[in-house]
Amino acid sequence: MGNVHKQHLHMSESSRSRLYSDIEEATEWLAQFGQAAEGGVTRLLYTPAWLAAQQALEERMGRFGLTPYYDDCGNLYGRLSGTDRDAGVLLTGSHVDTVNCGGKFDGAYGILAGMLALRYLRENCGSPRRTIEVVSFCEEEGSRFPLTYWGSGNIVGRYSLGAVPEVTDKEGITLAAAMSGAGFGQKRYRPTERRDIAEFIELHIEQGFVLEKENKTIGIVEGIVGQKRFTVRLKGAANHAGTTPMKYRHDALAGAGAMIGWIEGRALTQPEPFVSTVGQLEVSPNSSNVIPGQVCFTVDVRDAVEERLAAFCLELRQAFAAIAGGRGLSVEVEEWMNMPPALMNPAMNSELAAICEAKRLPWRHMFSGAGHDTQVISRLCPSTMLFVPSHNGISHSPLESSSTADLATGVEVLAEWLYKRAY
Amino acid sequence: MGNVHKQHLHMSESSRSRLYSDIEEATEWLAQFGQAAEGGVTRLLYTPAWLAAQQALEERMGRFGLTPYYDDCGNLYGRLSGTDRDAGVLLTGSHVDTVNCGGKFDGAYGILAGMLALRYLRENCGSPRRTIEVVSFCEEEGSRFPLTYWGSGNIVGRYSLGAVPEVTDKEGITLAAAMSGAGFGQKRYRPTERRDIAEFIELHIEQGFVLEKENKTIGIVEGIVGQKRFTVRLKGAANHAGTTPMKYRHDALAGAGAMIGWIEGRALTQPEPFVSTVGQLEVSPNSSNVIPGQVCFTVDVRDAVEERLAAFCLELRQAFAAIAGGRGLSVEVEEWMNMPPALMNPAMNSELAAICEAKRLPWRHMFSGAGHDTQVISRLCPSTMLFVPSHNGISHSPLESSSTADLATGVEVLAEWLYKRAY
Numbered sequence: 001m002g003n004v005h006k007q008h009l010h011m012s013e014s015s016r017s018r019l020y021s022d023i024e025e026a027t028e029w030l031a032q033f034g035q036a037a038e039g040g041v042t043r044l045l046y047t048p049a050w051l052a053a054q055q056a057l058e059e060r061m062g063r064f065g066l067t068p069y070y071d072d073c074g075n076l077y078g079r080l081s082g083t084d085r086d087a088g089v090l091l092t093g094s095h096v097d098t099v100n101c102g103g104k105f106d107g108a109y110g111i112l113a114g115m116l117a118l119r120y121l122r123e124n125c126g127s128p129r130r131t132i133e134v135v136s137f138c139e140e141e142g143s144r145f146p147l148t149y150w151g152s153g154n155i156v157g158r159y160s161l162g163a164v165p166e167v168t169d170k171e172g173i174t175l176a177a178a179m180s181g182a183g184f185g186q187k188r189y190r191p192t193e194r195r196d197i198a199e200f201i202e203l204h205i206e207q208g209f210v211l212e213k214e215n216k217t218i219g220i221v222e223g224i225v226g227q228k229r230f231t232v233r234l235k236g237a238a239n240h241a242g243t244t245p246m247k248y249r250h251d252a253l254a255g256a257g258a259m260i261g262w263i264e265g266r267a268l269t270q271p272e273p274f275v276s277t278v279g280q281l282e283v284s285p286n287s288s289n290v291i292p293g294q295v296c297f298t299v300d301v302r303d304a305v306e307e308r309l310a311a312f313c314l315e316l317r318q319a320f321a322a323i324a325g326g327r328g329l330s331v332e333v334e335e336w337m338n339m340p341p342a343l344m345n346p347a348m349n350s351e352l353a354a355i356c357e358a359k360r361l362p363w364r365h366m367f368s369g370a371g372h373d374t375q376v377i378s379r380l381c382p383s384t385m386l387f388v389p390s391h392n393g394i395s396h397s398p399l400e401s402s403s404t405a406d407l408a409t410g411v412e413v414l415a416e417w418l419y420k421r422a423y
Numbered sequence: 424m425g426n427v428h429k430q431h432l433h434m435s436e437s438s439r440s441r442l443y444s445d446i447e448e449a450t451e452w453l454a455q456f457g458q459a460a461e462g463g464v465t466r467l468l469y470t471p472a473w474l475a476a477q478q479a480l481e482e483r484m485g486r487f488g489l490t491p492y493y494d495d496c497g498n499l500y501g502r503l504s505g506t507d508r509d510a511g512v513l514l515t516g517s518h519v520d521t522v523n524c525g526g527k528f529d530g531a532y533g534i535l536a537g538m539l540a541l542r543y544l545r546e547n548c549g550s551p552r553r554t555i556e557v558v559s560f561c562e563e564e565g566s567r568f569p570l571t572y573w574g575s576g577n578i579v580g581r582y583s584l585g586a587v588p589e590v591t592d593k594e595g596i597t598l599a600a601a602m603s604g605a606g607f608g609q610k611r612y613r614p615t616e617r618r619d620i621a622e623f624i625e626l627h628i629e630q631g632f633v634l635e636k637e638n639k640t641i642g643i644v645e646g647i648v649g650q651k652r653f654t655v656r657l658k659g660a661a662n663h664a665g666t667t668p669m670k671y672r673h674d675a676l677a678g679a680g681a682m683i684g685w686i687e688g689r690a691l692t693q694p695e696p697f698v699s700t701v702g703q704l705e706v707s708p709n710s711s712n713v714i715p716g717q718v719c720f721t722v723d724v725r726d727a728v729e730e731r732l733a734a735f736c737l738e739l740r741q742a743f744a745a746i747a748g749g750r751g752l753s754v755e756v757e758e759w760m761n762m763p764p765a766l767m768n769p770a771m772n773s774e775l776a777a778i779c780e781a782k783r784l785p786w787r788h789m790f791s792g793a794g795h796d797t798q799v800i801s802r803l804c805p806s807t808m809l810f811v812p813s814h815n816g817i818s819h820s821p822l823e824s825s826s827t828a829d830l831a832t833g834v835e836v837l838a839e840w841l842y843k844r845a846y
Contacts, residue, residue, distance in 0.1 A: 208666025225665065229711055239816055241700035241723045242648060242792030243631025246690050253701055257683030264677045267669050277664035278676055279711045281704065288652055288702045288721035298711035300664045369665030393662055 009419045020408045026112040031104040040101035040398030044144035046182040053096050057136050064119040070189040072161055073154045074138035080118050082131035088198020090422050093135035099143045103400020105205045111136045113203040117415040128422035137373050144169045152376035154192035161185055200383040202374045203410050205402050209393030217409050218363040219387030220352050224375040225273055225302040225367055226309050226341035233332040238285055238293025250328040253283055253292035258323045273367035274303045304367050306340050342375035345382035355416045432842050443831045449535040454527040463524035463821030467567035469605040476519050480559050487542040493612040495584055496577045497561035503541050505554035511621025513845050516558030522566045526823020528628045534559045536626040540838040551845035560796050567592045575799035577615035584608055623806040625797045626833050628825050632816030640832050641786040642810030643775050647798040648696055648725040648790055649732050649764035656755040661708055661716025673751040676706055676715035681746045696790035697726045727764050727790050765798035768805035778839045
């Protein structure tokens with residue numbers, strides 16, 4: 001407890017080297033649970049692999065000197081109790097579930113980083129003034145059931161176990177049945193909703209390649225973009241590709257091509273982090289010698305500023321109507337996702353920036369273009385995120401990777417920030 | 424035989440009215456063979472429905488006073504023998520096979536029109552000087568086996584029963600086995616190759632809507648367009664739709680959109696009958712929140728002039744390479760079909776135009792944008808085609824339709840031309 005009263009943690013070389021090997025070991029260890037035959041990790045909510053991972057984390061939290069406990073939807077916490085019982089809890093962590101054949105780092109890193117930071121603080125600095133907890137959220141990805149943020153959503157009261165959404169997985173198993181099969185949802189554990197969290201911080205891999213491209217070690221997240229998603233249905237006339245003169249065509253795919261061009265051209269003129277993507281497209285009848293009569297495609301639009309996002313989407317609807325009209329096509333634009341941007345806490349970000357500066361770490365502010373549990377928790381309390389570089393930006397893939405040095409640096413920054421806030 | 428020596432046939436009102444009701448009856452009658460539960464007609468090569476149709480046509484040819492006979496690949500002929508045995512045969516007809524759930528007119532019309540014209544000539548004008556035959560080609564569409572023009576191809580020697588292509592249908596049945604199952608390919612019938620045909624004329628529905636749009640009853644075909652087909656494979660980088668800034672993307676679908684735009688824009692500047700179509704397109708991974716990493720699409724290009732077709736395709740390759748290069752995409756353009764244009768016989772067309780003028784029929788010259796048996800037979804002898812309007816241009820569909828009046832007019836023009844040439 002020698003450095004309890006100092007302003008900065010001074011991690012010894014041996015601690016640093018232990019952290020380096022421990023984050024590498026922990027990553028491989030957790031990836032065993034749900035190791036997929038096809039490669040990668042598949043840990044879908046409430047499956048045996050998922051349960052084994054939570055139970056293994058629970059056991060390891062205990063060994064790290066943390067008090068593990070579940071809530072009734074399956075979120076797992078590890079608590080390092082503070083001396084001041086009235087001070088709000090500092091929470092860190094991420095999600096334990098993965099996509100099908102996902103990587104070893106997505107979600108897992110934030111849990112393991114929190115556990116290692118808390119072990120370090122407990123061993124080196126003793127009991128904190130404020131309680132710190134690490135959370136392993138039960139679900140974020142939406143890979144088994146068609147809903148996302150089930151873990152964090154229960155914590156903030158967006159979801160409630162009194163009204164479990166009636167959704168089913170591909171086998172027709174309901175969310176309620178899957179939850180009960182894993183031993184949750186039966187009031188055996190703590191209630192899910194929490195009001196005692198003062199601040200939340202999530203470490204996560206970037207899942208993009210901006211940090212790597214710009215040689216930064218840490219990304220301090222200013223906000224998580226808002227998203228809208230649309231399905232666009234274009235109808236023209238399917239006709240013979242040989243017997244229909246160009247001037248008489250109502251080619252739905254040519255119309256879609258013009259719309260894709262409009263989106264790309266317009267998106268390139270918007271300031272970052274604006275992005276827009278046509279990711280999915282289906283042609284009907286999809287035959288080489290038939291003019292496409294129908295095309296259906298998705299548009300994904302993301303931006304940091306809700307008004308700018310809305311303005312773009314309005315402009316998109318007008319542009320699509322004009323393109324379709326000029327070609328004798330009918331067009332339907334259906335919005336099926338609308339998530340507002342979530343701003344991270346500027347005070348927390350200033351502290352984190354100061355820590356990076358003091359450690360002479362290359363860092364930058366950035367927006368998260370992907371959704372995270374933090375956007376849900378940020379409705380409850382001041383929250384933020386730290387990113388570490390993803391090699392080639394690859395995520396949701398067995399090829400996902402981050403350097404051990406970067407992962408360890410992230411833990412160091414987290415530990416320092418928790419130290420400053422809790423001790 | 425009252426009008427045998429006149430220059431024009433003068434079809435009586437009662438003959439005309441009989442023709443009108445007979446073409447309607449015959450169309451419905453032939454459509455019974457292969458009537459599909461899903462609607463439309465399915466008469467695939469060498470299937471029971473196909474065989475029943477050929478046998479029914481054989482029987483009806485006999486009743487019409489024609490001598491029916493098969494060749495060994497299953498083409499059915501009905502012969503009206505001429506007095507001059509040394510004069511070449513005048514041949515008319517079309518194909519009996521259909522696509523899956525096709526219409527009642529495609530192919531069928533040309534056979535039935537030929538039979539009705541020959542019956543009329545035999546009954547009203549007696550034996551011709553030159554032999555006239557009507558043919559029911561066994562196969563044109565390529566709907567069961569991956570090859571087309573099997574019927575006419577055998578006649579001109581492009582195919583031979585001594586070297587049956589080793590192709591199989593969806594059930595794995597070989598062409599040779601299917602042929603033998605229907606009783607053909609065993610030298611029980613006449614050899615397939617013919618050298619005695621002097622001229623060929625095929626009546627067919629337009630399968631486009633140009634005649635209807637322009638209020639023409641007859642299209643005299645100047646030529647059948649040449650076709651090239653390509654598969655274009657574009658590779659970029661599949662990345663997260665949220666975390667990848669616009670400026671760092673290699674979006675294969677955005678590249679495909681630009682190529683589709685190039686094709687359409689360039690095609691619109693070409694003279695008719697040039698057409699180019701992107702009919703089939705597949706995106707990978709095809710997920711709303713992933714930037715498309717790969718896109719594969721087809722390009723169908725058709726034109727009347729071989730050099731112009733080739734020049735366009737060369738320009739296309741250059742343009743695609745430039746678009747791909749500018750976007751950091753790789754592109755592969757694979758040509759998998761190359762059929763040269765076929766020119767119809769100008770002398771035959773002049774005679775047909777004169778007949779239309781004399782009958783005060785609204786007609787036009789036009790190119791066929793679809794392939795037909797005539798392009799195969801035209802390598803053997805002077806050949807041409809007549810089109811009658813297709814309602815809304817719909818073909819290869821149960822909705823295919825043509826007016827009985829137009830169908831009957833086509834038969835009249837055919838009968839007149841055969842009369843002038845054979846009597």
